[in-house]
Amino acid sequence: MYSLIEKVKEINPLVLHYTNNVTITDCANITLAIGASPLMSFSYEEVEEIVSVASSVVINIGTMNSNLLDLYLLAGKAANKYNKPIILDPVGVFATKARRDITNRLLNEVKFDVVKGNISEIKYIGGFDVRGKGVDSFDDGEDISDIAMRVARKLECVVVATGKVDIITDGQEIFKINNGSIKLKRVTGTGCMTTSLIASFMPCSESILHAAAIGTLVMSLSGELADRDNPNIGTFKVKLFDEVNDMNINKLEEYANIEKVSKV
Ligand SMILES: Nc1ncnc2c1ncn2[C@@H]1O[C@H](COP(=O)(O)OP(=O)(O)O)[C@@H](O)[C@H]1O
Ligand SMILES: Cc1ncsc1CCOP(=O)(O)O
Numbered sequence: 001m002y003s004l005i006e007k008v009k010e011i012n013p014l015v016l017h018y019t020n021n022v023t024i025t026d027c028a029n030i031t032l033a034i035g036a037s038p039l040m041s042f043s044y045e046e047v048e049e050i051v052s053v054a055s056s057v058v059i060n061i062g063t064m065n066s067n068l069l070d071l072y073l074l075a076g077k078a079a080n081k082y083n084k085p086i087i088l089d090p091v092g093v094f095a096t097k098a099r100r101d102i103t104n105r106l107l108n109e110v111k112f113d114v115v116k117g118n119i120s121e122i123k124y125i126g127g128f129d130v131r132g133k134g135v136d137s138f139d140d141g142e143d144i145s146d147i148a149m150r151v152a153r154k155l156e157c158v159v160v161a162t163g164k165v166d167i168i169t170d171g172q173e174i175f176k177i178n179n180g181s182i183k184l185k186r187v188t189g190t191g192c193m194t195t196s197l198i199a200s201f202m203p204c205s206e207s208i209l210h211a212a213a214i215g216t217l218v219m220s221l222s223g224e225l226a227d228r229d230n231p232n233i234g235t236f237k238v239k240l241f242d243e244v245n246d247m248n249i250n251k252l253e254e255y256a257n258i259e260k261v262s263k264v
């Protein structure tokens with residue numbers, strides 16, 4: 001699985017983003033840092049053309065509206081038609097009815113390969129009450145393996161739930177990642193960037209589960225390494241990009257704290 005860190009640089013996949021306008025530049029830069037090519041689009045005109053040449057597609061609802069929902073649906077259906085791996089980031093799905101309705105439409109009308117949220121977002125999709133506020137999770141200390149597995153089985157996709165311990169599951173196998181830093185919660189977009197990293201790995205791996213696990217691991221481990229000398233938050237953000245850019249197999253082998261905990 002760790003060899004994907006080299007493969008993504010060889011393949012240089014084109015990662016097409018339909019994403020929010022808060023973290024869009026950081027998502028483009030993290031995609032470059034891992035060795036893929038980002039393209040951000042808000043255009044109806046190019047959907048068919050651009051999805052057909054993309055390597056993978058991101059739908060991130062962070063700053064959605066009803067007009068954009070139509071764009072996400074069009075792009076999502078095109079991704080399914082052209083067999084392009086596609087990931088959904090249901091940012092703040094628990095915050096409003098509008099976000100819930102948009103997420104439900106997307107999940108009903110598009111077949112996603114990965115649904116990635118923070119723990120509150122995945123708990124909410126699983127039908128549970130959450131302690132989220134806006135786009136942030138305050139459930140991040142929980143282990144929601146069982147809920148994530150159930151959501152993965154129901155949606156027939158890989159589910160990623162980020163928090164103190166990250167959970168990645170296809171409903172049968174689970175990876176748990178114990179790397180991370182609390183500072184990752186103090187920089188907006190670290191969840192969105194995790195989605196971009198997973199989307200960068202998806203076209204490089206036969207296993208979507210492995211692509212999701214390594215994409216999540218790269219963010220959590222890079223955050224941990226960036227925090228080694230306890231930098232201030234602005235410096236931490238810069239170091240985070242440096243660590244993603246410099247991630248390699250040796251560092252993954254030495255520092256990754258990842259376990260495959262079950263196969264049922
Ligand atoms: N309590 C925590 N301790 C350490 N790392 C965390 C913690 N909570 C989240 N992270 C890490 O922060 C990154 C973003 O996750 P999270 O904050 O859950 O997503 P989002 O930005 O979508 O809300 C992930 O790498 C995750 O592992
Ligand atoms: C603050 C905010 N508001 C709408 S989208 C967004 C960014 C959320 O990014 P992340 O989910 O990665 O923290």
Ligand SMILES: [Mg+2]
Pocket residue numbers: 135136184185187188189190191
């Ligand atoms: Mg966040």
